[in-house]
Amino acid sequence: MTNDHSKKIGLIAGNGQFPLIFAENARRAGLSVIAVAHTGETPPELSEKVDEILWIRVGQIGKLISFFKKAGVTDAVMAGGIRKTRLFEMRPDFRALTLLARLKEKKDDALLRAFAGELEREEIRIRASTLYLSSILAVDGEMTRPLTKAEREDIAWGWPLAKQIGGLDIGQCIVVRDGVVLAVEAIEGTDATIRRGGTLGKEKAVVIKICKPQQDLRFDIPAIGPGTIQAMIEVSASVLAVEAGKTLLLEKEKLLQEAASAGIAVVGIKGS
Secondary structure (H helix, E strand, C coil), X not given: CCCCCCCEEEEEECCXXXXXXXXXXXXXXXXXXXXXXXXXXXXXXXXXXXXXXXXXXXXXXXXXXXXXXXXXXXXXXXXXXXXXXHHCCCCCCHHHHHHHHHCCCCCHHHHHHHHHHHHHHCCCEECCCCCCCHHHECCCEECCCCCCHHHHHHHHHHHHHHHHHHHCCCCCEEEEECCEEEEECCCCCHHHHHHHHHHHHCCCCEEEECCCCCCCCCCCCCEECHHHHHHHHHCCCCEEEEEXXXXXXXXXXXXXXXXXXXXXXXXXXXXX
């Protein structure tokens, strides 16, 4: 399709399928996608799905801003995470060092807000990462099979706990069974948490993934994909409960089909 090149969206790409899916949807909506990708994080195939691309190392903020300004980008989206372990290997440029020096705390949210503020000072506005992606957001209710009474009880019991853990900025996912917390997500990510908790629960574990109470949807939104379902299948977990309207289902059709085939209940819960 021919894009209207007067309409541009900047894409700050992290890891996983999210940047690829965002680029496809934005171009389908008629936009020209100008991407900044991170070496060692972003899938190389993103190059084929955007109009312009610059590859940088984590922490090269000055380079990112210069590229967007030269391309005439005034609106941008952050899609895909940067592994937290990668942050310990970052080589910040002068702009990033100046930003870090101003911060009193180095938590994810504080770093991302400061980064967004730096771009907005340059008249580059960070938009919600759900832009153009409403068709793959989790809906309210059961998306594969009906829940059992015991599964509903586990979700109702675990949901507020997951919210509290998210509120402490520890992680977004917990694994529970029969009123017992089997695993809490920290730096290892959702799929590793599922494998750890599911192994301890033997089978029929309930996975709960929430949107943190303080989550800024401009640059951080929960996402699950077929890999999440695969991790659940490996440990015979039975339920995946996610926040309706605030969770992306990457490769949605494939994800729900694989979950249904494995007898896994995927359910969207309206957040508090």
